[in-house]
Amino acid sequence: MSPTWSSLTVGDQLPERQFPIQRADLIKYAGASLDFNLIHWNERVALEVGLPNVVAHGMLTMAKAVQVVTEWTGDPGCIIEYGCRFTRPVVVPDNSAGALLFVTGSVTALNDDGTVQVTLTATCDGATVLGKAQVLVRLPRQ
């Protein structure tokens, strides 16, 4: 069942999710988004600019994190607003495991206009990778 505005309470937790991110995912995202910045797929260049290794596109991390919300509501079209800061890069080593993104979400406001604010946390190896990650969702009242 999709959540409704009236069924929610501030503090409610959304189902948490883990997202593996491998090198192949970065190549796929580069192609789909047309963001071909070398630091997202070329280890030599990533090291040259001082990164520990190839890093995921911030926008890929952002796109994955909000799936905690779109899976919860069942409809990506109910996202009205979504913003975050990119606080730390997600380093993706060249091995079979890659990186593991861990995302939680909680209801932080129920607004009178029928919208719901969800705040996300996104961590990788215990370190926060997205800051002030907030989503505004429109849900059915009942």
Add this chain to the structure above:
Amino acid sequence: MNQDWIGRTVPASNTYVVGREKIREFAVAIGEVSPVCTDVDAARQAGYADVIAPPTFAIVMSMRALSTVIHDPDLGLDFARVVHGDQRFRHQRPIVAGDELRVDITIESIRSMAGNDILSARADITDASGQAVCSTWSTLVAREAAA
């Protein structure tokens, strides 16, 4: 950076036609599993005219429009040092396959902080009938050059 650019709007030079396969490709690349992004029948059952784009898809067209601005030598942004600082989307409605969209870029602010140049830009995305579809805000940070 050239402060004269603050407040300047760069109107769209062309439109972005949203393809159904492009939406599917983007949804698969990010791992979005909702059928309304990939299955036309599911999207229509949910009340949409065609498959809808995931919430961050607008970055594809807003970055394309913004990239022409940030590579303008008169702006003076050192693109080799740029990282994405923050990002926000506000949707009036979901982007739907078949939309023909225009993207107008406005430079909202240019600041300098601790040696970094910080550029904030807004992209206003409108459909063929002139209705607002989505606005995106991007902050790009050009890190201080190594000494």
